[in-house]
Amino acid sequence: SLRGKCAVVTGSTSGIGWGVVSQFAKAGCRVMFHGLEEESQITNLKEELASFSKDKVAYSSADLVDPDQCRNLIMDANRQLGKVDILVNNAGVQFTAPVQNFPPDKWNWLLAINLNAPYHLTRTVIPQMYDRKWGRIIYIASAHGKVGSVNKSGYCASKHGLMGFSKSVALEAAGTGVTSNCVCPGWVLTPLVQKQIDRISEENRISIDEAKMKLLSEKQPSGEFIRTEDLAAFVVFLSSDAASQITGASLSMDGGWTTC
Ligand code: NAD
Structure with a gap:
């Protein structure tokens, strides 16, 4: 149980983030969820x-493109929850184009949010995590943090970057009770x-079901989507005391995508 812990999950009004913040709440955390929507x-x-x-549930609509709003998000969480023990960096965006057509403003926007x-x-x-000698920082990277993909130079650069960043934070924090890890979903x-x-x-003028199969068959050997709730359970485990010695890791949950 994570009773008494306070968790912030960015980009948690939908998708993976919503799954993660829901499981933190169920595990007994005080939570702040976050997205671009108005209150x-x-x-x-x-x-x-x-x-x-x-427990109390807090919400922030900070636009993470803006560094000041990033800082304010944490200050807001401190005010509303009392402290932050667990930070899950989940908010992320995608833009696809061949590199020669990748617009500089899209590149900067994507890197600003993802990295x-x-x-x-x-x-x-x-x-504050150092002060309390306990903290969990988790980055939702991607299989694209480990391998490249056509038309995804910006996304792959951001996710590879996140992995290097997390490893360095992990080394700085080693032995302090604070861990830093990447989760790499397919x-x-x-x-x-x-x-x-x-x-x-x-x-391709194919049905949605055929399009799903095409997407999976190109990359994910299992041929199945990863379930949000399974990914969320993994993040909750990484936040537990049992995971205190997992740090600096880039852990895949990708149906075999990056197996080599
Ligand atoms: P999603 O689009 O369902 O959710 C993205 C969230 O990010 C939303 O809550 C949105 O409000 C928030 N967001 C977007 N722009 C923002 C901004 N400027 N400021 C603040 N918040 C912003 O996405 P998802 O599929 O759940 O992805 C979540 C994370 O997981 C992302 O980092 C993504 O790269 C990563 N990921 C997803 C997959 C996948 O297959 N879905 C695979 C690997 C990695």
């Missing part, structure tokens, strides 16, 4: 989270991936 748009989600635990924001959040949160069926499935279906 008024997330009332139902807030009620659902509150139904999982008796720079985790840096700003980590540097703001880690001093295909998980979330809104981010659904957009890619819709595009494959349109471009």
Whole structure:
């Protein structure tokens, strides 16, 4: 149980982040969830989270493109939850184009959210974790943190970067009670991936089901999507005391995608 711990999960109004923050609430954490939606748009989600635990549920709509808003997110969590013991850097975006057509503004936007924001959040949160001699920082990287992919130079650069960053933080934090790890999922069926499935279906004039099969068969040997709740259970385990010696690791849950 993570009773008494306070957890912040970025990008948790949908997809993987929502699965993770829900399981933290069920495991007894006080949680802050986060996304770009206004407070008024997330009332139902807030009620659902509150139904999982008796503890207070906080929400932030910080735009992680902005370093000041990253810092404010942590300060806001400190105010609303009292402290931050667990930070899951999950918010992430995708943009696909061959490198010669990859617009510089899209590149900067993607790197700002996927790589720079985790840096700003980590540097703001880690001093209090050192003070309490306990902390868990988890980065949702990707199979694309380990291998490249056509038309995904920005995304792959951001996720490979996250892995190097997490390893360095882990070494700095070694022996302090604070761990830093990357989780590297393969295909998980979330809104981010659904957009890619819709595009494959349109471009190849095939059904959505056929597009799903095409997407999986190109990369994921298991031929099955990873379930959000399984990924979330893994993140909860990494946040537990049993995982105190797992640090600096880049742990795959990818149906065999990056096996070599
Ligand atoms: P999603 O699109 O369902 O959710 C993304 C979340 O990020 C949303 O809550 C959104 O509000 C938030 N977000 C986007 N831009 C933001 C910004 N500027 N500021 C603040 N928040 C912002 O995505 P998902 O599929 O659940 O992906 C979550 C993470 O997992 C991402 O980092 C993604 O790269 C990674 N990932 C996903 C898959 C997959 O198959 N779905 C695979 C590997 C890695």
